[in-house]
Amino acid sequence: MIKVSQLQKVFRIHQARSGLAGAFRDLFNRQYKTVKAVDGVSFQVEEGEFFALIGENGAGKSTTIKMMTGILTPTDGEITINGFIPYKQREDYVKSIGVVFGQRSQLWWDLSPTESFRLLQRVYKVEGEDGKRWLDRLVEELDIGGFINQPVRKLSLGQRMRCEIAASLIHKPRLLFLDEPTVGLDVLVKQKIREFLRNLNESERTTILLTTHDVSDIEALCKRVIVMDQGKLIFDGMLSDLKEKWGNGTEIAFQFKHRIPLEELRSLLGEYPCELFAENEYAVRVKLQRSREMLPLVLSTVMASYEVSDVKVMESSTEDIVRNIYSVDSGVAVNG
Incomplete structure (x- = not known):
C-alpha cells in the first residue's frame, strides 16, 4: 500500500537581517540557510x-x-502509494x-x-x-x-x-x-x-x-x-x-502475608534480570527488565513460593514513554 524510501525534504529559508539597513541589504544580497525537514525516512505499510x-x-x-x-x-527519495x-x-x-x-x-x-x-x-x-x-x-x-x-x-x-x-x-x-x-x-x-x-x-x-x-x-x-x-x-x-524500548520498565508490587527477608527473595529471583526494593517487612517492589518475557515467570515463581495477599502490576503509560523519548536528544535513528 505505502512504500517510502530514503525520503528527504530540504527547505531554503531566507534569513532576514534586522533594522532598516538590514532590510535594504536584503534587497540586493539575501542570506539563506538550508533546513533538512525530512532526512532519509524509509518505511512500508501493508x-x-x-x-x-x-x-x-x-x-x-x-x-x-x-x-x-x-x-x-x-x-530526494521515492514514494509509492496505491x-x-x-x-x-x-x-x-x-x-x-x-x-x-x-x-x-x-x-x-x-x-x-x-x-x-x-x-x-x-x-x-x-x-x-x-x-x-x-x-x-x-x-x-x-x-x-x-x-x-x-x-x-x-x-x-x-x-x-x-x-x-x-x-x-x-x-x-x-x-x-x-x-x-x-x-x-x-x-x-x-x-x-x-x-x-x-x-x-x-x-x-x-x-x-x-x-x-x-x-x-x-x-x-x-x-x-x-x-x-x-x-x-x-x-x-x-x-x-x-x-x-522507551518505557521505565514494569514493576510488580507484592504484599505478603508473612515477613519475607529481602535477601531470601533476591536469592529466589537471582536468575531473572530484575531489581528488588523493600517497601516494608511485608511489601516488596520488583522492577523487571525485558518485562514481556519476565513478568509471567516472576509472578509464578513468587506466588508458588510465598503466601501473597495482594499483587499489583504497574507499567509505563504511552504518555510517559513519549515524554521519555523527547526529554533526551534522540540524535541517531533507531528502527524497530
Missing part, C-alpha cells in the same frame, strides 16, 4: 494497517504527510485517499453538511444507490443525522469534525490520513470517532495513518507506531515494542 506517526513540533511529520498526500514534492507517485500523478492519486486536517475544513462554511456532501459526490463522481447507501452508513455510524442540515458555521467543534471525517470518506478511499482529528474534542465525541474509525478499519480494510499528540488515541486505535525526531525516523515498530 493494506489494512492502522498506524500512528508521532513526533514533537518540528520533528518533520507534517512535512512527511504533505509529501505523502502530494502537496509537496520531495527533494501504485501512484503522489506528486507526479496527483489528480488520479487523490481519488484513492481521504484527508482530514484537524485545523482546516473541507466543508463549505455557509452550506449545510448535506449540501457539501452532495457537491463532493459530484466532484468524485459518486452516484447511484451504492453512493447513497455508503453516505447513509456514514451518517448513521458517525451519528450526524441530527444536525446534518444546519449550516457548518453553526455546528460545534465535535459535530463539525464528525462531518469532516464523513466528507473525507464520501468516495470510499483505500487510504485515510488523519492529522489531529480529535484535538479539542470532549471525551464522548472522541470515543464515538474512535469506535467509528476502528470499525471502518476492520470492516472495509481501510488503511489509516494517524498523526496526533493525544497518546490516548494511539493506545485506543494503533498497534504500530512510527516516531520521528529532527527529520529522522527513530522508531518503527509495534506499540508494545515502543513501551519495551
